[in-house]
Amino acid sequence: MSLKAKIVKLNDSNPPSPPFSKGGMGGFRVNSRLDGIRASFKGIDGFLTTDIDNIRYLTGFRGSSGFLLITKTANFFVTDFRYKEQAESDVKGWDIVIEKEKRAITVSALAKKLGINRLGFESSVSYGFFDALSKKGIVLKPFKDFIERLRAVKNKREKLLIKEAVRRAESAFLELKPYIKRGAKENRIAAMLEENLKKKGCRSIPFDTIIASGRNSSMPHARPSEKRLNAGDLVVIDWGGEAEGYFSDMTRTLLMKGSDIGKKKEIYNIVLKANRKAVSTISPGVDGREIDNSARDVIKKAGYAEFFGHGTGHGVGLQVHEAPHITWNRRERIKEDMVFTIEPGIYVPGVGGVRIEDMALVKPKGAEVLTRLPRGLEIIK
Amino acid sequence: MSLKAKIVKLNDSNPPSPPFSKGGMGGFRVNSRLDGIRASFKGIDGFLTTDIDNIRYLTGFRGSSGFLLITKTANFFVTDFRYKEQAESDVKGWDIVIEKEKRAITVSALAKKLGINRLGFESSVSYGFFDALSKKGIVLKPFKDFIERLRAVKNKREKLLIKEAVRRAESAFLELKPYIKRGAKENRIAAMLEENLKKKGCRSIPFDTIIASGRNSSMPHARPSEKRLNAGDLVVIDWGGEAEGYFSDMTRTLLMKGSDIGKKKEIYNIVLKANRKAVSTISPGVDGREIDNSARDVIKKAGYAEFFGHGTGHGVGLQVHEAPHITWNRRERIKEDMVFTIEPGIYVPGVGGVRIEDMALVKPKGAEVLTRLPRGLEIIK
Numbered sequence: 001m002s003l004k005a006k007i008v009k010l011n012d013s014n015p016p017s018p019p020f021s022k023g024g025m026g027g028f029r030v031n032s033r034l035d036g037i038r039a040s041f042k043g044i045d046g047f048l049t050t051d052i053d054n055i056r057y058l059t060g061f062r063g064s065s066g067f068l069l070i071t072k073t074a075n076f077f078v079t080d081f082r083y084k085e086q087a088e089s090d091v092k093g094w095d096i097v098i099e100k101e102k103r104a105i106t107v108s109a110l111a112k113k114l115g116i117n118r119l120g121f122e123s124s125v126s127y128g129f130f131d132a133l134s135k136k137g138i139v140l141k142p143f144k145d146f147i148e149r150l151r152a153v154k155n156k157r158e159k160l161l162i163k164e165a166v167r168r169a170e171s172a173f174l175e176l177k178p179y180i181k182r183g184a185k186e187n188r189i190a191a192m193l194e195e196n197l198k199k200k201g202c203r204s205i206p207f208d209t210i211i212a213s214g215r216n217s218s219m220p221h222a223r224p225s226e227k228r229l230n231a232g233d234l235v236v237i238d239w240g241g242e243a244e245g246y247f248s249d250m251t252r253t254l255l256m257k258g259s260d261i262g263k264k265k266e267i268y269n270i271v272l273k274a275n276r277k278a279v280s281t282i283s284p285g286v287d288g289r290e291i292d293n294s295a296r297d298v299i300k301k302a303g304y305a306e307f308f309g310h311g312t313g314h315g316v317g318l319q320v321h322e323a324p325h326i327t328w329n330r331r332e333r334i335k336e337d338m339v340f341t342i343e344p345g346i347y348v349p350g351v352g353g354v355r356i357e358d359m360a361l362v363k364p365k366g367a368e369v370l371t372r373l374p375r376g377l378e379i380i381k
Numbered sequence: 382m383s384l385k386a387k388i389v390k391l392n393d394s395n396p397p398s399p400p401f402s403k404g405g406m407g408g409f410r411v412n413s414r415l416d417g418i419r420a421s422f423k424g425i426d427g428f429l430t431t432d433i434d435n436i437r438y439l440t441g442f443r444g445s446s447g448f449l450l451i452t453k454t455a456n457f458f459v460t461d462f463r464y465k466e467q468a469e470s471d472v473k474g475w476d477i478v479i480e481k482e483k484r485a486i487t488v489s490a491l492a493k494k495l496g497i498n499r500l501g502f503e504s505s506v507s508y509g510f511f512d513a514l515s516k517k518g519i520v521l522k523p524f525k526d527f528i529e530r531l532r533a534v535k536n537k538r539e540k541l542l543i544k545e546a547v548r549r550a551e552s553a554f555l556e557l558k559p560y561i562k563r564g565a566k567e568n569r570i571a572a573m574l575e576e577n578l579k580k581k582g583c584r585s586i587p588f589d590t591i592i593a594s595g596r597n598s599s600m601p602h603a604r605p606s607e608k609r610l611n612a613g614d615l616v617v618i619d620w621g622g623e624a625e626g627y628f629s630d631m632t633r634t635l636l637m638k639g640s641d642i643g644k645k646k647e648i649y650n651i652v653l654k655a656n657r658k659a660v661s662t663i664s665p666g667v668d669g670r671e672i673d674n675s676a677r678d679v680i681k682k683a684g685y686a687e688f689f690g691h692g693t694g695h696g697v698g699l700q701v702h703e704a705p706h707i708t709w710n711r712r713e714r715i716k717e718d719m720v721f722t723i724e725p726g727i728y729v730p731g732v733g734g735v736r737i738e739d740m741a742l743v744k745p746k747g748a749e750v751l752t753r754l755p756r757g758l759e760i761i762k
Contacts (some may be wrong), residue, residue: 126505
């Protein structure tokens with residue numbers, strides 16, 4: 001049985017294949033995800049997805065450009081010439097179309113060929129694309145975070161890959177550890193950590209590593225600089241790993257031995273308490289705002305409310321920031337098998353910053369913390 | 382004179398500062414760019430930009446999130462808590478606002494405070510954001526590729542930085558060269574090249590390096606694999622450098638010594654001819670489609686039309702793919718000081734692929750090729 005995908009031409013008069021007629025592991029796995037999408041077809045003839053991570057989620061495709069059109073009876077994967085061979089080998093159970101014109105032209109030609117014109121679309125697409133499609137007579141219905149909400153709940157394979165991404169990041173950090181010492185430059189430490197991540201098998205790095213010491217550490221998203229680690233510096237290290245396209249994200253804060261570090265220790269212990277408190281709040285059914293509030297409340301009661309201005313966490317998967325968003329102004333119903341970070345912080349300009357970030361997996365009761373690196377205060381001599 | 386930016390609170394009743402009242406180098410440089418934007422204020426009270434590269438272009442801000450609101454008389458830079466300190470130190474001549482609510486709420490509160498409600502916006506923003514703002518009573522007028530078109534023409538500083546990004550990429554490649562030999566693994570070569578880029582001073586890497594050998598080389602965007610370089614393989618190497626946020630992008634194709642390489646040499650020389658031909662077509666005033674066609678015509682006449690399915694080039698700057706787009710279905714009027722790639726290729730499944738990519742700067746007459754690495758066929762023993 002051949003699993004080779006069928007290439008469909010837009011001027012081809014053959015009918016498209018029924019979905020997954022050819023089976024295969026990729027097909028079966030993807031099929032249940034597509035069932036979820038088709039179950040939401042109300043008032044639309046098909047669903048259009050252009051978000052590259054959503055495409056990867058549904059097809060396994062690893063290229064950087066394409067779109068999917070999922071109708072009641074067929075699945076089209078559309079990409080350009082650059083990914084033709086890759087699509088033929090990677091994408092199973094989809095009819096493959098190679099686009100040669102601007103995207104809106106290709107979508108409307110395909111819809112016309114199929115005799116449909118009411119399409120659901122991701123509200124994350126650009127206004128320009130929405131407008132171009134509308135002008136071609138396509139009737140569009142927005143779906144907000146539709147596939148993103150499916151992606152937020154991880155299956156067995158995804159959980160394994162995320163755990164592997166955590167393990168690689170931890171292992172890269174442990175090898176770096178002896179080089180984090182007084183006099184080392186922030187940007188050199190960052191480069192070494194990224195080299196270690198590659199050595200551990202990460203094919204890509206989810207975001208530029210943050211190494212922020214001393215006064216830089218009070219900027220939650222500082223970029224590594226030429227600055228050297230000094231006595232008494234807080235050192236925020238925020239990095240992530242990868243495994244088969246799935247990411248991890250974690251932060252540890254170290255303290256360089258020095259005089260007058262009492263205030264820094266105090267801040268550290270408040271953040272640690274906030275982290276632990278938030279983790280203990282996780283459970284299926286709670287609202288993400290409750291989790292955020294549990295960490296925020298610890299910090300507020302300690303008198304540092306104004307120094308913790310970001311959300312408590314975010315989902316991690318094919319993107320390093322994805323649903324659910326654990327923050328004060330987003331309602332998010334927490335579900336079993338979601339994976340997200342817990343990362344409270346306190347940032348005091350002129351003193352320094354502390355952030356302690358772990359990744360948590362939601363279990364039937366409570367949470368499993370995936371990040372296993374110690375999180376107690378460590379003072380570097 | 383203090384250059385410290387003024388922090389504006391949305392419930393603050395003080396009037397905003399007039400633009401650039403405090404002067405400073407950042408202010409002067411940015412001022413002329415803003416003049417160009419204000420000159421286009423027809424039927425709008427202000428222009429909203431959320432594209433992070435456009436924000437960096439206009440303000441110098443290096444963070445990952447924020448938006449700008451430019452009115453006839455004031456400039457607002459809005460970001461979140463994470464970037465408060467960085468914005469205060471980096472962004473000169475703008476009134477800084479820290480957003481605490483969802484973006485559409487912040488934009489509408491700011492517009493209300495200023496007594497305006499007709500805003501120009503980038504058509505690249507998401508449909509969801511457009512819709513949320515519309516529902517808040519903001520009247521929105523799309524501007525397609527507005528700032529992107531300004532960005533396409535580089536000033537003196539930008540040209541210097543792009544040249545430096547090219548130099549770093551070339552230097553990283555030359556140090557890698559001795560390791561490109563029979564038996565080396567694609568992914569190991571890619572990791573070494575990226576390490577070299579960091580060593581040369583690149584703080585970020587514009588895209589995952591492509592090392593595609595043998596049958597992988599016929600996929601224009603292949604990912605490096607565990608495959609080792611074999612006798613007779615074509616090896617496509619596509620990588621880029623960075624300097625102060627500006628990128629470079631280049632491709633070289635090597636041929637491993639082997640028997641039966643006549644066809645591969647033939648393909649190489651056709652692509653080289655197409656590259657040279659396209660470069661010779663560059664001049665202010667020509668349409669990008671003419672440049673694309675000049676390369677495509679060489680390949681077509683040699684009988685390989687179907688094996689060159691992507692565009693001939695793209696602009697490079699703060700993004701590695703930006704305006705202008707040099708392809709068959711986009712009209713682009715070429716202007717002096719644009720910088721873009723010329724990268725024809727031929728990809729024959731089962732045989733292999735060749736791509737030769739240089740970066741060109743448009744001069745008053747013709748083009749300066751910024752990429753100086755040799756581009757004649759090199760056979761690796």
